[in-house]
Amino acid sequence: MHCIQALSFLASCAALAEAAKHQLIVGTFSTKFLYTVEYDDTAETLELVKTTPTDAASSWISFSHDKKNLYGTDWASKNPSFVSYSVSDASTLSFEARLESTSAWVGEKSVFVQASPAAPHAVYGSYFYGNAKCGTVMSVHVNGTLRAVVQDFAYADGSAVHGVAFSTADDDDARYLYSADDNGNSLWVHEIAQGAAAEGTLGTARQRVRWPETGAGPRHLVAHPAGAYVYAVLEGASQVAEVAVVAGSPPQLQPTGRTFPLLRDGDDKADFWADEVALSAPQGRYLWASSRARSTTRRGYISALEVDEATGELGRQLFLAETSSSGGFANAVAPSPFDDGLVALTDNSTGFVEVWRMDGGGAGAAVVAHLDIDDSQGCCANAVWYS
Ligand SMILES: *[C@@H]1O[C@H](CO)[C@@H](O)[C@H](O)[C@H]1NC(C)=O
Numbered sequence: 001m002h003c004i005q006a007l008s009f010l011a012s013c014a015a016l017a018e019a020a021k022h023q024l025i026v027g028t029f030s031t032k033f034l035y036t037v038e039y040d041d042t043a044e045t046l047e048l049v050k051t052t053p054t055d056a057a058s059s060w061i062s063f064s065h066d067k068k069n070l071y072g073t074d075w076a077s078k079n080p081s082f083v084s085y086s087v088s089d090a091s092t093l094s095f096e097a098r099l100e101s102t103s104a105w106v107g108e109k110s111v112f113v114q115a116s117p118a119a120p121h122a123v124y125g126s127y128f129y130g131n132a133k134c135g136t137v138m139s140v141h142v143n144g145t146l147r148a149v150v151q152d153f154a155y156a157d158g159s160a161v162h163g164v165a166f167s168t169a170d171d172d173d174a175r176y177l178y179s180a181d182d183n184g185n186s187l188w189v190h191e192i193a194q195g196a197a198a199e200g201t202l203g204t205a206r207q208r209v210r211w212p213e214t215g216a217g218p219r220h221l222v223a224h225p226a227g228a229y230v231y232a233v234l235e236g237a238s239q240v241a242e243v244a245v246v247a248g249s250p251p252q253l254q255p256t257g258r259t260f261p262l263l264r265d266g267d268d269k270a271d272f273w274a275d276e277v278a279l280s281a282p283q284g285r286y287l288w289a290s291s292r293a294r295s296t297t298r299r300g301y302i303s304a305l306e307v308d309e310a311t312g313e314l315g316r317q318l319f320l321a322e323t324s325s326s327g328g329f330a331n332a333v334a335p336s337p338f339d340d341g342l343v344a345l346t347d348n349s350t351g352f353v354e355v356w357r358m359d360g361g362g363a364g365a366a367v368v369a370h371l372d373i374d375d376s377q378g379c380c381a382n383a384v385w386y387s
């Protein structure tokens, strides 16, 4: 008995030791590198373990459902395009493909890319600046490498979508695409055609929700896995907003009117541009959000809200804390996959990645690790956790 207990104690020690090191991949705005960073959660340190020269400056990166591929925008390319890398491990990334749409409505830059969690795992690209009213659907090979542009679809004149989300994160049930139309001050619902042959293409828009407040600017959104709520970050209003999903085919998005500030009393929202909203993992207990300051002499904000784990309804806003810097064009929060209270935050005003930890009671959060990556302000755009 004694012996078995000792053995299982050793086994759990080994599991803890193994779990202590985590890797992130970080993109850039203008320099052509991907950075692999290691976070040691015992020592609470961040270390640059690999610099991978690439052919793109990816202002936004995201993984395929199985993390075997990394997709990126190319912020610096003349023609907006999307790239894909195969991922053998966090430090072994190899460039595989670049796709470019032929639509005239892709504006000046590719700004967002997200793969569907559901087969056939199509990849959705968004554009910004100029006439960017289009979105692009891309198919992938069996191994996840980008294969071909299969559809360009238009939102509306004046639209420019900065982020999309799927109706649920559930592998088999991502049947609708929700889009945050920042320039068009709207949310959109599109139905994703089912079956492998459809390659993830979209039907005509099923709903456009014009945001009730002028200039609010929904920028990014995330759906709660239970499917009854979506949360949007409003770039212009610097708020997080709760949106109900009224069940049906198609579901209807309906802002509940509940918003939470990403700036303090007395701040002028014109001095800020809110950036990101993301659910914590592994339990989805919190909604993390961040805002950037337009001037590098000001600081941005980071915040977290309670989430009802069963329904997805938002609870209290736990805290609103100043970040270390303005965030530059970034200040993007990236929740870790292993601790609901832990997120990475990126900045390109001086170039760094940080890990922030919420304190036990949720009264605040603080920086526990900081890593400067000075590559002349290319770094750091957003970060994704590999493990
Ligand atoms: C993925 O599949 C495509 C198409 O078969 C192939 O060209 C490419 O080399 C594959 N990539 C990897 C990393 O195996």
Ligand SMILES: *[C@@H]1O[C@H](CO)[C@@H](O)[C@H](O)[C@H]1NC(C)=O
Pocket: 029, 030, 296, 328, 329, 348, 349, 350, 377, 378
């Ligand atoms: C951050 O990235 C943006 C976008 O490329 C760039 O305009 C800016 O100069 C960079 N640096 C700072 C200090 O914001």
